[in-house]
Amino acid sequence: MSSHLEDVDPAVADAVDRERERQETTLGMIASENHVSEAVLAAQGTVLTNKYAEGYPGARYYGGCEHVDEVERAAIERAASLWGADHVNVQPHSGTQANMGVYFAALEPGETILSLDLTHGGHLSHGHHVNFSGQLYEVAQYEVDPETGYIDYDELADQAREVEPAMIVSGSSAYPREFDWERVGEIAESVDAYHLADIAHITGLVAAGVHSSPVEHADFVTGSTHKTIRAGRGGIIMCDDAYADDVDSAVFPGSQGGPLMHNIAGKAVGFREASTADFREYAERTVENAAALASVLRDRGLSLVSGGTDKHLVLVDLRDSHPDLTGKDAEEALAEVGVVVNKNTVPGETRSPFVTSGVRIGTPALTTRGFGPAEIERVAHLIADVLDAPGDDATIERASETVDDLCEAFPVYE
Template sequence: MNSVRDWRAEGGIDHRGAKSRESTARLGARQSLEAVVHEPAIPALTQADPEVARLVQAEARRQFEKIRLIASENYVSRAVLEATGTVLTNKYSEGYAGRRYYEGQQVVDPVETLAVERAKAVFGVEHANVQPYSGSPANLAVYLAFMEPGDTVMGLALPSGGHLTHGWGVSATGKWFRSVQYGVRKETGRVDLDEARDLARRERPKVIFCGGTAIPRTIDFPAFAEIAREVGAVLVADIAHIAGLIAGGAHPSPVGHAQVITTTTHKTLRGPRGAMILSDAEHAKAVDKAVFPGLQGGPHNHTTAAIAVALGEAATPEFGTYAHNVVANAKALAAALLQRGFDLVSGGTDNHLILLDLTNKAIGGKPAAKALDRAGIEANYNTVPFDPRKPFDPSGVRLGTAAITTRGLGPDHMPQVAAWIEAAVQAAGDEATLDRIAAEVAELMAAHPMPGWSPAV
């Protein structure tokens, strides 16, 4: 197996991000691409723009050789990749199926209808809108549908694991609306439902968000539904991180508790970079009007097709097995990290996500994440509840097991992954040690195929 440095050379980027001296050598770039295989193949791109093609191949090799533990990332299937790259990207389709503002929708309408029907079937909902461009626009549509500027929204505070679009101050949602934030208990790291209930009774929000971006525990949808009913609020479940686990039966569903559900279509759902809004019939019209014409023009039809493919995959028994394996891997990794003296927010995990608090390791989250990346382990630095450090230099690192589960790693691999994490954190700044770990990581990952790319044989 070549060392982890090989993809940097082929990609024209060294580990510090500097351009290779060969980055403008178009012929050399074309020749270097012959040693790797993108699936589906990219011969036209390679011929027309070998520099871009070489960067695509470099990113593919990087993904192949690393242990990817960023909780919001995954690997899509070759079928999803192919759908994303189709001629559907050429077509404009403002409006909804059967109600378009452009002609020539004879094919696009069935594509979107298929995605909608599959979303309804997979999640058991009455209505689905598959047009939002991403998770943040989907959440913005919720505000447009059910609130007026200045109205009160309640969400989980960002430092406690919430999302920017749940009313955090630096977001448009915190600037245009009156935001109140609940948190987690300091002693447990779990959502403080008593605080949330008291806050809702006092502030009477129009919309309550549950869910977030760094929550390692099961979300109590019934408890949030009870709070929302008591104060007359619309309950919105943001399941962007756990949608695939819900689809696969590895996490409880918010359906029947939340009137509106927002989600991205990547992360654990293993689809393209897009989003959906799911709802009951009562709230469907307001959702659709908010997405179009409220916020967006034409949907990205190639993405819609890829969402349909991913939802088709999510309906299979194999996907259910995958979802449960994601959770099993997260629990095994959490246990191995605890054995090595790491402090985990909430003491563990119920889903795909682990949040490390590195305060007891005498290193910040940012230098730890950078050391891990140099060691071939991809993660992101993250705030932790009651973090004494600044957001751009926080105490935590967030991990997730969706991508490595797609690659076929199992609970038996997690003790070794934990050992590499510990060694890399301890070796921050020691380039030789980090390179040695990266080579060992690359050797392990070489035995686990990656959808979309393979090294030449």
């Protein structure tokens, strides 16, 4: 396939080759990124990309869907088994569009969503004003406790009684602690609101049983099908059978046209991989590695939001330890030595989201490469060294050599 690409479009082929080299020669620590298997890559590059399949298995608006129906049914059945869900829709093109499908299924424009503030770890699709969710719905937001970095559920309950939302959204993109799904569900029920649990970042951890599941405590559960799950890029919605028709109609034809069948094939393959003992070991190691990362960074004097992590990421607040170093500066300094992270807002943020006061660092991709706690500790010390002396040539050289050694020892693809 790559030879065909080179023949037809050398410029794109070259960019793909250079991206593969970049992934092989840098340490990817963006918490929302991972490396899929070659089987998932193969599934996503198949002739399924040619097929229109508007509708759902057995009820399509196009002919010739008998084979793609098999693929989508496999993805649905495997997802239902992994997460214990009554109904699953695997067609959303992303986690954001999965959230859109739930909002369209359950809410009227102008109704109120109560969700975690973006600077406190929430997500754009939970009601930020630049996103459709903040433009179509009224939004109230809860925050983490400024002293502990944890969500105060008593305060959330008080806020819910005051706001009377139509939906409470739990889940996050940069909150390093587990949610109390049951408590959020109880709060939502007490104010007659729906509970949407967005597990975009922890989909794989929940599937493997190393993180608590919201499926029994939420009306709707959405997620990404990459990040910690390593399936085809996209989104997923899970719900009780009572909401199945509304959710399916909200996805198609409500907010999307034809599903991306090649991506759904990737999801199906990734879900099968996630059902194995090997994947459970991977998920356990991902969390173990994040704990090792947090431990070293704390010992090196860096301030972590909430003091640590329960899952696959840490959020570093640079304001105490490095007050003159912005998140953007830190991201660029680490990129110079081959460690790829992302700048991130932190609770109480005063800087622009293009600058920020923090960095988010995750372990899913390095764990896929085979890193264990010993290697993660080396990387954590490297990160602390660079942040302590971002302009020091000797530090940069040492860190770059360490990255080169680790990349060579742990290739992404053999």
